[in-house]
Amino acid sequence: MHDRARSSQRGVVFFTVLIALVILSLSAVALVRSVDTGTQIAGNLSFRQTTTQAGDSGTEAGVAWMNTQLDANPTSLYKSDETKGYYATSRVGCDVSGSRTPNDKTDDVNWDGSNAANANCQMKAVAVDAGRLPAGYSAAYVINRLCNAEGNPKDVQCENYSRMSAAADEGRSMSGGGYFGKKSASSEYFYRVTTRVVGPKNTVSYVQTVLLN
Numbered sequence: 001m002h003d004r005a006r007s008s009q010r011g012v013v014f015f016t017v018l019i020a021l022v023i024l025s026l027s028a029v030a031l032v033r034s035v036d037t038g039t040q041i042a043g044n045l046s047f048r049q050t051t052t053q054a055g056d057s058g059t060e061a062g063v064a065w066m067n068t069q070l071d072a073n074p075t076s077l078y079k080s081d082e083t084k085g086y087y088a089t090s091r092v093g094c095d096v097s098g099s100r101t102p103n104d105k106t107d108d109v110n111w112d113g114s115n116a117a118n119a120n121c122q123m124k125a126v127a128v129d130a131g132r133l134p135a136g137y138s139a140a141y142v143i144n145r146l147c148n149a150e151g152n153p154k155d156v157q158c159e160n161y162s163r164m165s166a167a168a169d170e171g172r173s174m175s176g177g178g179y180f181g182k183k184s185a186s187s188e189y190f191y192r193v194t195t196r197v198v199g200p201k202n203t204v205s206y207v208q209t210v211l212l213n
Contacts, residue, residue, distance in 0.1 A: 050134050051197050055207025057132040058141035058195025063211065066143065066191065070213070079150050082117075085126030086143045088150040090159075094121040096142070096194050097206045111140050111196045125196065141195040146210075159190045188212050 065084055069076045080087045095107045107120040117124050125140035133139055147158035191211045198204055 050137065051199055051203075051205045052207065054128075054133050054137045054139050054197045054199070055195045055205065058128050058139045058197070058207065059193045059209045061126075061128050061132060062141050062143045062193040062195075066211075066213070075152075077145060078152055082124055083126075084143075085113075085124065085141055086145075087123055088145045088147060090144050090146045090148065090192075091121065091123055094123055096208075109142055109194075109196075113140060128195070136200050137197060139195055139197045141193055144192045144194070146190040146192060153189055160188060 062085075065086070066077070077086070078088060080089070093107060094109055095101050095104070096109050098105075098108050101107055104120075106118050108118055109121055110117050110124045113124050113127060123142050125142045128139040128141060130138070145158070147153060147156050149156040153160070189212070191213060193209045193211065195207045195209075196204065197207065
């Protein structure tokens with residue numbers, strides 16, 4: 001009887017140990033998955049921060065060029081300068097991110113900048129100096145003055161702060177194509193800097209900033 005009782009107890013203990021081992025194994029797997037997920041989240045956040053930094057470098061390069069023009073000759077911004085990636089019109093026909101018409105490359109910006117502009121966009125980007133960028137990243141940008149034509153903003157229709165403020169005060173919508181109007185005495189104009197960032201493994205991101213001047 002005693003031998004049978006001991007054998008039964010050993011069987012129960014062995015079974016209990018197996019259950020404990022299974023529980024510990026499941027806990028270890030859950031811990032590994034938790035650590036792996038945490039690492040992925042940290043990696044994604046780091047990638048986003050680096051991409052944003054690279055995008056900001058494009059914006060800063062565009063702003064620096066514009067400030068130089070404003071100091072030297074403000075009227076130079078009345079006309080497009082393809083060699084600098086500057087366009088005095090909004091170019092609404094261009095698909096700057098390539099997502100609006102993904103199957104039509106003819107309306108994309110030429111982000112490489114080394115070849116002729118695409119047929120239905122006619123915008124070529126300018127590369128950001130590698131010294132401004134994180135290692136492993138490249139970037140290029142284009143600048144658009146948000147006007148419907150080149151020339152003196154007083155003589156063409158441009159998106160400007162005073163007109164947009166008036167529209168907002170009157171409760172009118174400014175969504176979609178924006179709100180354009182002739183310049184008033186207190187108006188300021190909008191410029192848009194679009195930067196395309198290429199990161200590790202050819203990941204592509206776009207950063208767009210609207211400036212008021």
